[in-house]
Amino acid sequence: MATYTLRVDKRVQETDDTVSLYFRVPGDLATTFGYRPGQFVAVEDDPAGEDISRQYSLSSVPGTDPWLRITVKRIDGGAMSTYLVDRVSEGDLLEIAPPRGRLYVPTDEPRHYLILAAGSGVAPLVAIARHVLDGGGDDRITFLYGNRTEDGIILREEVDALATHPRVQVRHVLSRPGEDWIGDRGRVDPAYLKGLWESLADPRPLSVFLCGPEEFMTAAEEFLVERGVDINDIRKESFDLVLNDSDDDGADDLLVPDDAADGTEEPVAARVIAVVGGEEYEAETEADEPLLSALLRSGADVPFSCQEGTCASCIVKLAEGKVRIRPGVLQTLRPDDLQEGVVLACLSRARTDRVRIDFDDIF
Structure with missing residues (x-):
């Protein structure tokens, strides 16, 4: 997963165990770090001597605040949160992935x-x-x-x-x-x-x-x-979701609207094409292999973290083909999301021999 080095411009102690970290995004990364309210970023580092990636929600407001801000609470036993709250200072550099997530979806009517x-x-x-x-x-x-x-x-x-x-x-x-x-x-x-x-x-x-x-x-x-x-x-x-289903619990079929491709209930090997940051990656899935697993196995630089359907880092738009989805996806997404073709790559398995997914087009 692509990350970018951002400098901590400001640090504010919110409570005894919580800090807000402010980042100034360089002009050449403004588009990369464009975001909608309620999205999150992944922070990558090795505070405990091993590479760790954790997601933190953005508490800043796009178009209003001139900086990117995450607000982090120290979690007992949490290597990354302890590092961010207790050790990170103004001027430090952190590896940050571009914003992801679909918590807020704008509407046209007063709500x-x-x-x-x-x-x-x-x-x-x-x-x-x-x-x-x-x-x-x-x-x-x-x-x-x-x-x-x-x-x-x-x-x-x-x-x-x-x-x-x-x-x-x-x-x-x-x-x-x-x-x-x-x-x-x-x-x-x-x-x-x-x-x-x-x-x-x-x-x-x-x-x-x-x-x-x-x-x-x-x-x-x-x-x-x-x-x-x-x-x-x-x-x-x-922040602490545990997926409460298994592959044996049944699943739902999703066919992209207006896509006439025939799908199958049986596992199939497939060619998966993924669009990320305007670039295309291709991989060959094994029968009944999650799309994300195949992409990572092929070396594709795609957003991911937990690989268990709980973090939503691998949220994508299904642009072509048919997939079978574990029902636990509804713990993270809503039925309307699925109707729009928005799925999680880690919980989706091909049911046509060609599947195209877009990591960029999730709104």
């Missing part, structure tokens, strides 16, 4: 954005909220942000600044508040959401964004679906 964040999950969501407001539309935002303690609130000034807008409501929720805390107490869980549900009514269509621990997001998603929210209107970013 009510229900944003549910927990802990460091605020990073991509505050960027999305700021971007929506910068658009100057008639959108409404309800921003619910859960933390344990008041001194653990990350990017608090930016979150609170959202509340100065007349169509934005911000509610901080603490599970271990101090005696002087005057905000909400508890957790952003189904019980809390149930108490607010009637106040969330709005004629504008609802769009939900979730980011935080997997248990938190799963509970919120189940609550929202039970109340009639379309699963396609709930988008989430996970």
